[in-house]
Amino acid sequence: MQTRFPAALLPCALMSLAPIALPASAAAQTSVKFAAFGDIGNTSNSAEVARLVRNRGAELILMLGDLCYGSVPIAIQINANYLTEKANGKLRPALGNHEFSDACGGNAASGYRAYFSLPGNERYYEFKRGPVHFFAINSEIEPDGHSATSKQALWLKSRLAASTSPWQIVFFHRAPYSSGSEHGSTNYMQWPFEAWGADAVLAAHDHDYERLIKDVNGDGVKIPYFVSGLGGKSRRSFGTIVAGSVKRYNSAYGALFVTATATSLQFEFRRTGGTLIDSYTKTKSSSTTQTNDAFEFRVPPQE
Numbered sequence: 001m002q003t004r005f006p007a008a009l010l011p012c013a014l015m016s017l018a019p020i021a022l023p024a025s026a027a028a029q030t031s032v033k034f035a036a037f038g039d040i041g042n043t044s045n046s047a048e049v050a051r052l053v054r055n056r057g058a059e060l061i062l063m064l065g066d067l068c069y070g071s072v073p074i075a076i077q078i079n080a081n082y083l084t085e086k087a088n089g090k091l092r093p094a095l096g097n098h099e100f101s102d103a104c105g106g107n108a109a110s111g112y113r114a115y116f117s118l119p120g121n122e123r124y125y126e127f128k129r130g131p132v133h134f135f136a137i138n139s140e141i142e143p144d145g146h147s148a149t150s151k152q153a154l155w156l157k158s159r160l161a162a163s164t165s166p167w168q169i170v171f172f173h174r175a176p177y178s179s180g181s182e183h184g185s186t187n188y189m190q191w192p193f194e195a196w197g198a199d200a201v202l203a204a205h206d207h208d209y210e211r212l213i214k215d216v217n218g219d220g221v222k223i224p225y226f227v228s229g230l231g232g233k234s235r236r237s238f239g240t241i242v243a244g245s246v247k248r249y250n251s252a253y254g255a256l257f258v259t260a261t262a263t264s265l266q267f268e269f270r271r272t273g274g275t276l277i278d279s280y281t282k283t284k285s286s287s288t289t290q291t292n293d294a295f296e297f298r299v300p301p302q303e
Contacts, residue, residue, distance in 0.1 A: 030262060032130035033057060037231040037255040038064030038096060038173060038204025042077040045253045046232025048272040050081035053255055055274065060129055061085055064204035065096025065139070065173025067112070068104035069233060075115045077104060081232075091116070094136045095123060096173040096204070108141070124152055126159055131262045133165035137172035139189050139203075148191040160197040166262045166284070171202040175227045177214060179248060180206025181239035192216060194223045199282060200265065204229035207236040208250040209269050211278055214243075224267065224280060228256040247278045 035058040040046055053061060061082070068074040078086065085091055099105035099112045106112065113122045123138040135156055137146075144151040160168055170193055174186040183206050193201050195217050203226065210227040225244070230253045238248055247269075254271035265282040 029130040031260060032059055032132055033257070033259045034060035034062060034129075034132075035255045035257050036062040036064060036171060036202045036226070037228045038094075039066045039207050039229040039233045040078075040081075040231035041066070041069045041233040042072070042080045043232050045272070047081050049230070049232045049253050049255055052270065052272050052274065054085075056255075056257055056270070058257065059090065060092060061090050062134070062136075062171050062202060063091060063093040064171055064202060064228060064231075065094045066098045066204065066229075066231075066233065067093060067096065069098050069102055071103040074099070074104050074106070074111045078115070092127070092134065092136065093118075094172045095138045095140050097140050100141050124155070128165055130260060131166040132260045133163045133168045135159065135168070135170045135198075137170060139172040139174040139186065147188055153191055156191070157196045163197065167199045167260055167265055168197055169200050169202065169258075170198045173203060174205045175203035175210075175225070176201065177212050177225050177242055177244065178203075178206045178227050179210055179238045179241045179245050180208050180227065180229075181237045182206055184239060185242060190216070194221060195219075199223060200267075201225045202256065203227055204231070207234050208238060208248065209254065209256070209277065210238075210245060210249075211247040211267075211269075211280060212242065212244040213246055224282065226256055226267070228269070230254050230271075249277050 035053045040063065068077040082091060093116055095109060095112065099109045119125045123142060124136055126135045137156060139146055142152055146152060174189050176189040177185045200223055206227055207229045208227060209230055212225040213222050214225055215222045232253055235250050237250065252271040254269060257268045257270060259266040263284055267280045268276055269278040271277055
């Protein structure tokens with residue numbers, strides 16, 4: 001199993017909340033470009049999406065669940081298209097239902113946990129890169145629960161409140177709001193993300209692209225919810241269009257790309273080949289931003 005950190009640092013990462021130190025260049029990073037997509041597998045379309053991500057120069061890849069399908073082990077499926085990115089520490093995954101239901105993920109997603117080197121319980125975690133504080137959540141089988149009042153959700157609420165980064169982004173597999181015909185919205189993942197301090201929510205599960213703009217608590221503040229499930233496995237149709245949906249696409253595979261600075265989040269969905277399908281920008285005044293922290297992993301709470 002490959003690791004991203006020197007072996008001497010791993011025990012500390014697993015036992016405490018102390019940040020893992022990286023070179024000064026990482027601490028000083030003021031922007032980051034990353035890609036986000038799920039429902040990947042290993043097909044010719046998966047390879048095309050990988051080529052797109054590589055050509056767009058993504059520094060980080062958020063894999064939004066369902067990384068593998070069937071019986072071929074997850075390591076083989078991901079290595080087929082993202083071996084270099086895995087070796088360079090660019091992959092940040094969230095668990096999907098196929099990591100549990102299919103043999104590729106191993107017993108109770110053990111293959112997933114063996115393949116990736118993640119902090120703490122390896123199911124939900126946080127890290128920082130440039131001006132963004134990222135939170136990976138487990139929307140699948142989770143001992144700490146996945147209701148809005150669960151241990152996992154309360155961890156997220158507290159960590160969002162404590163964040164000093166300019167931006168907070170939450171990502172997981174099952175979309176809380178979706179117009180996809182196969183799955184649609186996942187009610188139990190409709191947590192009060194905006195009220196807790198999230199600036200955007202990224203998910204997949206339905207094999208399409210969708211951007212929704214929601215003001216869930218009616219306070220006049222809206223945040224974007226994205227479904228980015230065109231990672232390569234298959235494409236599916238839309239069903240009943242849910243409130244807040246402003247852009248939908250399922251004509252080709254592709255990925256969501258985000259460029260983050262201290263004052264802006266620029267979202268772009270591009271299909272394989274590079275054609276721009278959708279774009280959305282979220283900005284804030286520089287006077288409202290806070291000091292950027294170094295890249296780090298933090299460990300979720302342990303029993």
